[in-house]
Amino acid sequence: MYKILANTIFLGKDIINLPECHSTNEIAMAKVKSKEGAEGTIVVTENQTKGKGQRGNVWYTQAGKNLTFSLILSPKFLKPLDQFNLNIVASKAIHEVLSQYVHGLKIKWPNDIVHEEDGKLGGILIENIIGQNSIEYSIVGIGLNLNQLTFEISSATSVAKLSGGEVEKWEIFKLLIQKIESNYLELKRGNVKNLKDYYMHHLYQFDQMNRYKDSIEFEGKIVAINDYGQLGIQKKEGIINYYNFKEVSFL
Ligand SMILES: O=C(O)CCCC[C@@H]1SC[C@@H]2NC(=O)N[C@@H]21
Numbered sequence: 001m002y003k004i005l006a007n008t009i010f011l012g013k014d015i016i017n018l019p020e021c022h023s024t025n026e027i028a029m030a031k032v033k034s035k036e037g038a039e040g041t042i043v044v045t046e047n048q049t050k051g052k053g054q055r056g057n058v059w060y061t062q063a064g065k066n067l068t069f070s071l072i073l074s075p076k077f078l079k080p081l082d083q084f085n086l087n088i089v090a091s092k093a094i095h096e097v098l099s100q101y102v103h104g105l106k107i108k109w110p111n112d113i114v115h116e117e118d119g120k121l122g123g124i125l126i127e128n129i130i131g132q133n134s135i136e137y138s139i140v141g142i143g144l145n146l147n148q149l150t151f152e153i154s155s156a157t158s159v160a161k162l163s164g165g166e167v168e169k170w171e172i173f174k175l176l177i178q179k180i181e182s183n184y185l186e187l188k189r190g191n192v193k194n195l196k197d198y199y200m201h202h203l204y205q206f207d208q209m210n211r212y213k214d215s216i217e218f219e220g221k222i223v224a225i226n227d228y229g230q231l232g233i234q235k236k237e238g239i240i241n242y243y244n245f246k247e248v249s250f251l
Contacts, residue, residue: 006174010040011071011181018043020063022050024070025127025141032129032137037072039137042177044069051143052125055246059123065148066158067169070141071180076134077188083128083135084229087111088199089187090124090140093179095202097172098122098144102162106204109222109231110245113144114204119157121145140180146172200225211251214243 006012021027024043031037048068051059061068078085091111098113098121099105105121108114113122122144129137145151145158146169159167186195200206209221212233223240224232230242 006177008177008181009185011184012040012042012177014038014041016041016043018045020047020049021045022048023052023141024048024068025052025125025139028070028072028139028141029127032072032139037137039072039074041072042069043072044173048143052141053123053143054125059125059143060152061143061145062148066146067142067144067173067176069173070139073138073140073184074136075138075184075188076131076136078135079133080128080130080135081228083126083138084110084225084227085187085192085195086126086135086138086140087124087229088192088195089183090126090142090180092195092198092202093176093183094122094124094142094144095198096179097175098159100175101159101167101172104162105202107199107202108204108250109225110229112204115157115162116204118162119155121157121159121162142176144172196225205250213249213251214241214247217251 024045028043045068047063048061053059087110091107094113095105095107104116106114106116111124112120114120125141127139128135147160147166148158149161206222211219218235220233220235223234226242230244232240232242234240
């Protein structure tokens, strides 16, 4: 069991801690839809049995070892087209906290946390309820591999594997809540530039030639992310193409 004294203003004041559930995102979304989930509520579980990942994938995690949780936010100050800013808020917070434990971490667009040589440690799945001209609610689901040591896929890793020892997951949870809240409040105050500068500074493969694939494989370098969160890749010939998620893959 954990004791959290996160010292936050609103985030994590209400924590729903479940020994087991299918998906914390699903539970958080159901809470919002039934008007039981106020902004700041967090759903966390020790054993997520059917975690949702990006691109319709399943997020696998070993019971008890890792962090799987979802935050309920109500960013009505954001227009639907500005929703990528929430990815920046969450990925920056995770990068800031996990970098206290492991060196060489990067943010892989749009919101994976990876080690530059050793694979993926964490992912974020954001699901929004969009209103007329604003984001009514946002469920920010976070899965982080902390103490898991063996993986079925070779591209996955964990903080413990990279740092050489088990970490205190509730301490990391507390630090994350604090960082996410402070980044979110910074976004609310309109300081997007500071947040985005951090994100770009730690972006995986930024300004390096690499291979990518859209309809065909090509060589290019990541040079920008625009206000809509599209990834700008400059091809060898100099033209910059902007991609939505799913339109381009890293090779
Ligand atoms: O594919 C990814 O990289 C995103 C993974 C997001 C997984 C987290 S775990 C907690 C939350 N609940 C879910 O069902 N998914 C997210």
